[in-house]
Amino acid sequence: MGAYTATSLVGVLAVLALELAWFRTGLLRRRTYWIGYAIVVFFQCLTDGWLTKLSAPIVLYADGRFLGIRFPADIPIEDFAFGWAMCTLTLLLWERQSRPADGDDEPRPRPPRILRRR
Amino acid sequence: MVPDRFQYLVLLGLCLLGTLPLELVLGVRVWRRPARLARAVLPTALAFSLWDVLAIRGGLWTYSDRYTTGWEVGFGLPVEELGFFLVVPICGVLSVEAVRVRLRRR
Numbered sequence: 327m328g329a330y331t332a333t334s335l336v337g338v339l340a341v342l343a344l345e346l347a348w349f350r351t352g353l354l355r356r357r358t359y360w361i362g363y364a365i366v367v368f369f370q371c372l373t374d375g376w377l378t379k380l381s382a383p384i385v386l387y388a389d390g391r392f393l394g395i396r397f398p399a400d401i402p403i404e405d406f407a408f409g410w411a412m413c414t415l416t417l418l419l420w421e422r423q424s425r426p427a428d429g430d431d432e433p434r435p436r437p438p439r440i441l442r443r444r
Numbered sequence: 445m446v447p448d449r450f451q452y453l454v455l456l457g458l459c460l461l462g463t464l465p466l467e468l469v470l471g472v473r474v475w476r477r478p479a480r481l482a483r484a485v486l487p488t489a490l491a492f493s494l495w496d497v498l499a500i501r502g503g504l505w506t507y508s509d510r511y512t513t514g515w516e517v518g519f520g521l522p523v524e525e526l527g528f529f530l531v532v533p534i535c536g537v538l539s540v541e542a543v544r545v546r547l548r549r550r
Contacts, residue, residue: 362540384511416533420484
C-alpha cells in the first residue's frame, strides 16, 4: 500500500460520490456504459501496457508508492482505478448533458428509493 | 521511424487516429458536439492534471527522458500528460457512444 494506491481509491470514491450525490445520471446502471467500459479496458491494456512496460518504460513508478502488483503485463493495478475515475468522470459529465432527443437506447432507470428526493 | 522522444506523443496520436472511424464511419456524434465534449473533458483534465502535478512532486512517478519531449505545460507537468488527460477520456466517450449507436441500430 502506497500513496498511489490510496489516492487512486480516493479518486474512485470521489467519482462515485459525485454521481450518487449530485449528477444522478444513472449511467453506472446502464448496459451501454459497462459494455463500452469493457472496450476501454481492453485498449487500456494495450496503451498503458506500452507506457509501463519494464523493458522500456515511459512512466516509471517509485517503489513503495504502489502495491507493486503489475497485471496484466507490467501495468500497476492502481492504473485501473485511476483510469476508471478519469474516464467515468468524463462520461458522467458527458451524460448529464444528454437530452431525450439524443436517442438514448435505454430508458433511464429510476434512482433507488433511498436516493430519490421527496 | 519516429524519434524516441516523441514516442509518448505518437501513442496519443494513434489513440485519436484509431478512434476516428467511430465518428467518421460509424456515425457516432462526439467530435461534432464540441461544446458538450469540452464541458465533459476539460474539468476532468484539470482535476487529473492537478493530481498528476501533486503525484510528480510527491515522487510517486517520473517520466523517461528518452521517450518524452521534455516539454512542460507548467508546474512540472509534461505536455504528454496533459495530452493523455484530454485524449484518453475523449476515446472513452467515443467508445461508449459507439456502443450506444450499435445497440440502437439493432
